[in-house]
Amino acid sequence: MIEADARPSLPLTDSDERRLLRESVSNLAESFGHRYFTEVVAKNEPPAALWEALGEHGFMGPSIAERYGGGGGGLTELAIVEEEVSAAGMPLLKLLISPAVAGAIVEGHGSEEQKMRWLPGMAAGTDRFSLAVTEPDAGSNTHKISTRARRKGDTYVLTGSKVYCSGLEDSNWVLVLANTGTSDDGRSQLSLFMVEVDHPKLHRTRIPVAMRAPEHTFSVSFDDVDIPADRLIGTEGEAMKTVFSGLNAERIMSAALCCGVGRYALRKAAQYGREREVWGQPIGAHQGVSHPLAECHAQLEAARMMMMAAAALADAGAPAGEAANIAKLLAADAGTKAVDQAIQAHGGNGIADEYGIADLYFIVRLQRIAPVSREMILNYIAQHSLGLPRSY
Ligand SMILES: Cc1cc2nc3c(=O)[nH]c(=O)nc-3n(C[C@H](O)[C@H](O)[C@H](O)COP(=O)(O)OP(=O)(O)OC[C@H]3O[C@@H](n4cnc5c(N)ncnc54)[C@H](O)[C@@H]3O)c2cc1C
Known part of the structure; x- marks a missing residue:
């Protein structure tokens, strides 16, 4: 703590x-x-x-x-x-x-x-930039990635594949995490490279997903992609440190997205609750409708406070890992619940495209899985905040 x-x-x-x-x-x-x-x-x-x-x-x-x-x-x-x-x-x-x-x-x-x-x-x-970290056989265990970059004179040669790389269709650059060696104690040495998205030996295939978002997600293969050595970001073999500096930012921004979508959904639900009548009074007068929405509002406000606290800590150069993780955990849960409850408050209309709510469900639901899953966040809190032992 x-x-x-x-x-x-x-x-x-x-x-x-x-x-x-x-x-x-x-x-x-x-x-x-x-x-x-x-x-x-x-x-x-x-x-x-x-x-x-x-x-x-x-x-x-x-x-x-x-x-x-x-x-x-x-x-x-x-x-x-x-x-x-x-x-x-x-x-x-x-x-x-x-x-x-x-x-x-x-x-x-x-x-x-x-x-x-x-x-x-x-x-x-x-x-615009994308990030390619996740691999099919490594998943949450980033140390297990098998994409390799071998140094050859003034270039690195990148070989391997990634999954779920988002936004590539509209990016010029992609930050790629690759293995550049093994340390004496057998641990992977990882390095981070800036790679041109339109490199002829970078191939991508869109992965169909339920989420409705302008960003598409891709599996990517690197078939001996040559990268000038000056595209290495940070120190070779120390990418975990380099990537780490972006993780708080990612968690805080993910929390901000969830808080925003949650607010949008609740605003629409409250408006509908004031206007829709089926028993001679607005449905929002029924506590079965209003209380869950009020609870979502309270949870979203708590998540927003945590998100702003995490951002303030990061901006002050103070340790922000715990706060950023908690903010992401709370906001992803609160945002997902708010969208789900807003759908419920709309009855059948909650599913109709015309009402503009259900199409945002998966983008907030995704934040409970990516960029880091809620289980890995709970692992972080258990270990770093509570001092509990690691299971993996
Ligand atoms: C739409 C979409 C967009 C994405 N965009 C990107 C992107 O742009 N760039 C990128 O690099 N990645 C991206 N990802 C990948 C995302 O970051 C991963 O899906 C996420 O980190 C989880 O990894 P995994 O899917 O391999 O799950 P796995 O690691 O296979 O885990 C599966 C389940 O087991 C749980 N689990 C695993 N290990 C543990 C443990 N030790 N303790 C407790 N539970 C555990 C996980 O929490 C999860 O619930 C995206 C994913 C999606 C779906």
């Missing part, structure tokens, strides 16, 4: 600047709205106009340093952007990876040349 005196003081409410950011993102997102999201999903297109508008207003890279074209803020600002676009019914998975994870990794571990090369495009939203 984090010692109380090691915590910086945490804000309980938004500063004026952050309130303005929240309002501006919300106004912009609401001008697109959930209908725009469903249209691009139905057309199998990326949300290019939304992405461009967010980039133009500086909302794509508020956490990236100003000297690299970003807003000079922190994860708090980026989480506000994700929460507000999600609260408008447009959760963007892409923001979790690019700029959150890739931003934290490149800014934290890239050379000056790499930062100058990738961060300005990331902050503008004109360059």
Whole structure:
């Protein structure tokens, strides 16, 4: 557990600047709205106009340093952007990876040349990044990955395959975790590489999934992909440290997405509960309808507080792992429950596309599995917060 005196003081409410950011993102997102999201999903297109508008207003890279074209803020600002676009019914998975994870990794571990090369495009939203970590035979045990990168002069040669790599259809770059050797004690030495998505020896196949989102997910194979050595991010063999710096960002952004979608669903459910009458009074007057929604609201608010606390800790440079994991756990559960309850409150209409709720179910449900499963989060809390022994 984090010692109380090691915590910086945490804000309980938004500063004026952050309130303005929240309002501006919300106004912009609401001008697109959930209908725009469903249209691009139905057309199998990326949300290019939304992405461009967010980039133009500086909302794509508020956490990236100003000297690299970003807003000079922190994860708090980026989480506000994700929460507000999600609260408008447009959760963007892409923001979790690019700029959150890739931003934290490149800014934290890239050379000056790499930062100058990738961060300005990331902050503008004109360059987009994916992350390829998961493998069919390794799963949650990242140390078991078998994708290999062998050094050959000034290049590395990458061979292997990944599954569930999201957003590749609309990315220029993908961060790939690969094995570059074995240490004396038999542990895999992992390294992280920035790879061009359109490399001719990178092959991808879309994986059909139940989730309705603009980001598609792919299995990817690397068939002797040559990577210039200057695309190695951080130190060779120490990628777990490098990737680690992006994990808090990913968990906090995942929590922000769930809080936003949860708010969107509850807002719709409350409106329906006020308007729909079947027994001569609004259905929201029945406590069987209102109490579960009220409970979802309470749980979402608790998750939001934890998410903002985690972001504040990360921005203050304080240990944020425990808070980020708890925020993700609470928000994924609360967001999923809120969407499910909003469907229930709509009766049969809850399933109809016209009401714009059920199509968001799987994007929040996914957050209980990815980017890290709730069981692996509970393992983290059991071990790090409670000092319990590891089972694996
Ligand atoms: C739509 C989608 C998009 C994704 N996008 C990406 C992406 O962009 N990049 C990427 O790299 N990955 C991505 N993933 C993969 C995702 O991160 C993994 O699915 C997730 O980390 C779980 O790994 P797994 O599926 O291999 O499950 P497994 O590791 O096979 O686990 C299966 C089940 O067993 C549980 N389990 C495993 N080990 C333990 C343990 N020690 N203790 C308790 N329970 C355990 C898990 O919690 C889970 O419930 C995506 C997945 C999906 C479905």
